[in-house]
Amino acid sequence: MTTLPVLDLSRFRDPGDREEFLADLRRAAREVGFFYIVGHGVPPELSEEIFSVARRFFALPESDKLTIENVGSPQFRGYTRTGNEYTGGSRDWREQIDVGPEREAVEPAPGDPAWVRLIGPNQWPDAVPELREITLAWQAEALRVSREVLRALAASLGQDEGYFDAWFDEEAATHLKIVHYPPRQAADEEQGVGSHKDYGYLALLQQDEIGGLQVLDDDGGWIDATPIPGGFVVNIGEMLEIATQGYLRATRHRVLSPPAGVDRYSVPFFLAPRLDAVVEPLELPAELAAAARGVSQDEDNPLLASYGENALIGWLRSHPKVAKRWYPPL
Ligand SMILES: O=C(O)CCC(=O)C(=O)O
């Protein structure tokens, strides 16, 4: 395997092609865990707009960007400076804005789980006021497309296509990042973002034409997720690995910093269940169940079926400054 499969999502709603599409999807999701989606219906103008507003925001003076620094947010929302995020204990070389569902903050009652504090408002920059509307429009499209992919995945696993819908509501813990990868500082400083798995159900990524995202294959080699025009990259997250008892695996991936003089922009969207969801194994058809590999045992990253806990641990590890300020006992 040297490239990722390409799937046309519109085939899912074509009665003559649905079964073959579901077989292709199942193979791509199981064998690679990463694939491109085309035929998704996201307007190309919206994809362009979110990149152009991202370029305007990241070009601002640092003092403007810091007005929405995520250190001010118990929800980890807002701006993270380059070098302030960690993956696998090492510093990532990217700056970003984290955006979640727009909610009012919840004051935890005694006995509430710590993750209730992840519910709350976003931070928006006064200096680029149009960022809010464009981002929320893009977020709505990414939610629509990724839920459609999840319905197709459910169907491809022998479930009712609405199987996962019960785990969504107002508090569903989706989020997105608007990311800028500056050029590497030195030839050997290449960690844009270190090797990791995503912790929700799946991720949907809009990337520009630069490239740098790589996917770990079964032999320990890295496959380039080379950008394709109009295509989104989709990958399987930890909650689907748990739900399928390892029939699907959350695939490791990383981003290499662009070379000197080159900047890369990307917008990943993470589809997750509600924070209070405890993901249960679904009942796979016998022939798929026989091929399930079990959930991976990773000492550094035990997978928790409780989504809120899994998510909070992920945030605490990657944003130590926010963790120290708002979650000192943890
Ligand atoms: O920017 C990318 O290409 C991927 C980013 C990513 O994997 C992540 O933020 O989880």
Ligand SMILES: [Fe+2]
């Ligand atoms: Fe990721």
